[in-house]
Amino acid sequence: MQGETAISREGFLVKRGHVVHNWKMRWFILSKDQLLYYKIQGGKKEPRPRGIISLEGCTLLCPCMDYANRPLVIKLKAKNSVEHFLEAASREQRDSWAADIQKMIRAANPDCQEQSNTSNVPFEIPANICLNHLIIDMQEASSGIKEMTNGEYGNTYKMCFTGATVIDWLVSRNVVPFRSDGVALASLLIEDDFIKPVGDKSTKAVWNTAGTDLFLDDSTALYCFAKNEGKTDSSNDKIEIPHMELSGKIVKQGFLVKQGHKRKNWKVRRFVLRSEPAHLHYYDPCKENNNQPAGGLSLRGCLVSALEDNGVAPGIKGNVQGNLFKIITTDDVHYYIQAGSRAERSEWIQAIKQLT
Template sequence: MQRETAVSREGFLVKRGHIVHNWKVRWFVLSKDQLLYYKIEGGKKESRPRRIISLEGCTLYCPCMDYENRPLVIKLKAKNSVEHFLEASSREQRDSWAADIQKMIRASNPEGQEQSNGSNMAFELPANICLSHLIIDMQESNSGIKEMTNGEYGNTYKLCFTGSTVIDWLVSRNVVNSRSDGVTLASLLIEDDLIKPVGNKSTKAVWNFAGTEQFLDDSTALYCFAKNERKTDSSNDKIEIPHMELSGKIVKQGFLMKQGHKRKNWKVRRFVLRADPSHLHYYDPCKEKNDQPVGGFSLRGCLVSALEDNGIPPGIKGNVQGNLFKIITTDDVHYYVQAGSRAERSEWIQAIKQVT
């Protein structure tokens, strides 16, 4: 059971996956001796963390030079040698997160106690295996994992498979040397949203794990592939932003959640507020090349206002977190945005009003 600890700070950071090295936004919570992160679903933080990183024996690297095109990355090396790469929204945010994490690392290590050199080495994917090919092989109709209809506690689930089936498949094809390695690999596939828990037993295991393993090598725990939720970039979605719009002085930047205009789904974007000329642009922090805006608009003549937190206002869909505000352009386009806190929402509204 997760213990209650005082929160030092919290907010969005972009995290690199352990095996599939893609980048995903997570909500991080820093406390006295641990760093937790949560997934955002439907505009709201999930109730329980995806992972708990113990800060005891950790080593922090800032600046981190591992990613040339991502200068805002912090590297956190855990006691068991697992490396966590976390990206902030600005240099100021990167440095302040690093300072706060370092403070908690010191607090979690008694003075004079030597840090471990990592005797429990992390599982590493064999060099001759490409994970993207592995997932394709797992979904092959003839030689892959069979998707079947399974039942649990009176509920019926289609196109799923058991946890023990996954481990059997990995071991029988010599992808891993042992079932414990298979559990670790499958757990990382869950974390990167390539496999998803189905039903009560496997879902509870995701939330209640105490280390790096959360996958169940169990014939009654159900899982499915996340193939139907995969999204690909379309060249038709590329938006050309005039250079003049990007020439203004940066007034404020940070991570905010924005509701889409068509699907009405919520996504975390890095917002950049500029003045002279006054524009608000937003970037997709998960893209490999995230230095080009995916959207933006002029703030001249715009109206910005906070939305009440009691109930869901008209125009809003999803089970939202709160701290909402709305921007209406001169073309009567409505942008709905969520900040991480009430104070952050006030700061954004005030900054936007100053440049409109």
């Protein structure tokens, strides 16, 4: 998936369609003054781009809260006012993509003034912020923070949200300029009992702060509004094995291309690697309900190895080659997966080997 010149960055993102607002996986290439996107067919990038987004006169919004069930979206507004919605595989990838695109936007628009970075200034609540009013806005049904059911270490909790979602909301509403300021403000909301920790991770952070922030900017730390404290516990519900698998610590996540078991076609999936217990799950990022796994496997006793980049390896259907690796389960089920680069393949193999 190489070949273009002056490439700053490339990789998979999910893009919302302009006419029909469905979500499609595309391979994006960021260059000096534009962002190109391609369709991947049979594990290979098509020779011509499906579209080009000019960065001249473009503005970027990250985090973008336009889609409550898609918190990893970046919004680009082109010079002609066309809006492009792009979704990453994780918050870290979303933020790094946004930073790289913003850098290119500034380079393409040298007359634009950059905001001075004052993130090292201690955060103080602005005079126009009232915590009572802020928590009311956060609980507003249409534009506030969406409450959901989440899992942690085998338990499920209702009417809660993640720490990262809170910080995204504060930044997107321009309540705070930086995520670090959002953490400081959210910590004040905990101190004044507007927000309560839910589950082990966030509770331990409150009790073991040692002078640090009480709040975690984390996609696995759970919280609830104080009014709903006592309503979140679902521990009496029947917990199925898949919930146990999905409650482990996230070690790595990203977009990879996977060969299907029946039709042997190649599809891009969002892979999430978890430990305790060690499992690898994959999701269809284009589905509306993209938080439910399409499949997964236990990594205990698995074998993982890179495949030759020259020629089509045994077990591979179609003319797909390059950056491939294979996972063999204890039941002798073979998974064939393609990464976006040799370096990415090595990172995934190493991460999986540490859990097998």
